[in-house]
Amino acid sequence: MTDLKKMNRILLKLSGEALAGGKGTGFDEETVRKVAAQVKQVVDKGIQVAVVIGGGNFWRGRTSESMDRVKADQIGMLATVMNCIYVSDMCRQEGLSTRIYTPFVCGAFTELFSRDQAVKALEQSDVVFFAGGTGHPYFSTDTATALMAVEIEADAILLAKAIDGVYDSDPKLNPEAVKFDQISLQEVLDKKLGVIDLTATILCLENKMPLVIFGLEQENSIVDTMFGDFSGTYVTV
Numbered sequence: 001m002t003d004l005k006k007m008n009r010i011l012l013k014l015s016g017e018a019l020a021g022g023k024g025t026g027f028d029e030e031t032v033r034k035v036a037a038q039v040k041q042v043v044d045k046g047i048q049v050a051v052v053i054g055g056g057n058f059w060r061g062r063t064s065e066s067m068d069r070v071k072a073d074q075i076g077m078l079a080t081v082m083n084c085i086y087v088s089d090m091c092r093q094e095g096l097s098t099r100i101y102t103p104f105v106c107g108a109f110t111e112l113f114s115r116d117q118a119v120k121a122l123e124q125s126d127v128v129f130f131a132g133g134t135g136h137p138y139f140s141t142d143t144a145t146a147l148m149a150v151e152i153e154a155d156a157i158l159l160a161k162a163i164d165g166v167y168d169s170d171p172k173l174n175p176e177a178v179k180f181d182q183i184s185l186q187e188v189l190d191k192k193l194g195v196i197d198l199t200a201t202i203l204c205l206e207n208k209m210p211l212v213i214f215g216l217e218q219e220n221s222i223v224d225t226m227f228g229d230f231s232g233t234y235v236t237v
Contacts, residue, residue, distance in 0.1 A: 007155040007226075009048040009122060012039070013145045014160050016054035016083055018216040025057055027086055031216075035160075036090035038222035039127060043096060047226070048122040050152055051129045052145045053087060055079030073137035080141060081106060084131035097126045103135030115151050122152065142200035150207045157204070157211050158225060159196070164215030165233035166195050182234045185211075195235065204237070211235035 014035065021028025043049055058079035059072075081102060088098040099121045101113040110131060111117070121128050133144040149157045163171060164179070166188070171177040185205040188195050195201070195213065204211065214225045214232030225232065 007047060009050070009152065009154050010042075010156055010158050010226075011050045011052065011145060011149040011152070011154040012158045012160065012222070013141070014051065014053045014083075014087070015162055015216065016057035016079070018160060018162050019053070019083065019087070020057040021217075027057070032087055032090050033093075035087065035216070035222065036094045036096075038220065039091055040094040040096055041223050042226055043125055043127060045227070048125070049127050050118070050122060050148065050154065051084070051087065051127060052141055052148060053080055053083040053129070053131070054141045055083060058082065070137040073133075073139075077104075077132045077135070080133060081110065081131040084129040085109060088127070088129050091127050097124075098129060099126050100129040100131055102130075102132035104132060106132070119152055128152075139199065140197050142196040143203065146196070146200040146203040146207075146209065149209050150203065154209070157209060158222070159211055159213045160216035160222065161213060162215065162217065164218060164231065165213050166193060166235065168193070180233050182236060184236045188235060208237040210237050 019027055019032055021031040039049055055076045059076045084100050088100055091098050100110040101118055102110040103113050105112060113130070118128050130144065130148045133139060133141050134147060145157060166180045166183055167177040168180070169177045185201060189201055189205070195211065212225060212232065212234055214221050214230070224230065
């Protein structure tokens with residue numbers, strides 16, 4: 001297992017639903033402030049942090065059968081932009097410098113993605129947000145996360161989810177579900193565990209991109225995952 005403390009650059013994937021806290025939708029300010037404060041602690045240790053955020057706290061359009069899939073996914077992309085603007089501002093309130101990149105023009109709210117500019121910003125200790133997914137329908141924020149992590153040559157993807165790791169079945173449905181401390185990407189595929197979507201899993205597997213999965217709701221979970229007692233699941237390559 002890779003020593004997380006020795007990592008130089010990470011991509012943190014935040015669940016949109018997790019940012020909603022107990023509210024279920026929108027933002028829970030206390031939750032987001034805690035996330036921003038933890039990101040500050042990680043950056044202060046000299047680690048470069050990029051962030052992707054899902055849009056599930058605002059939009060789950062692909063579950064609707066009455067709407068065009070392309071339009072539904074476009075709304076989902078905009079939901080991730082809103083999330084990144086909000087969390088970016090919370091990070092700025094913690095004293096961090098941030099940049100938000102999108103794969104499409106989004107007025108003056110964001111910058112058009114450039115791999116070179118994003119890497120330069122990371123090297124300057126800016127927290128870099130990748131909003132808007134891949135910019136195309138039919139690709140999830142999981143796929144965008146894997147793609148961005150590979151492009152910026154991150155050491156690992158940290159997945160902060162509503163569930164505290166990878167289980168052999170859904171722990172919400174099966175109280176006897178068993179959590180893995182460590183599992184390979186190939187096993188995730190073979191067992192069809194659905195940790196991230198299939199496209200993202202294969203992209204990570206082909207590019208040897210490990211995943212670190214933990215529960216965002218746990219107190220100080222991001223900092224503990226990087227520097228303390230890791231209690232989630234490490235997905236190896």
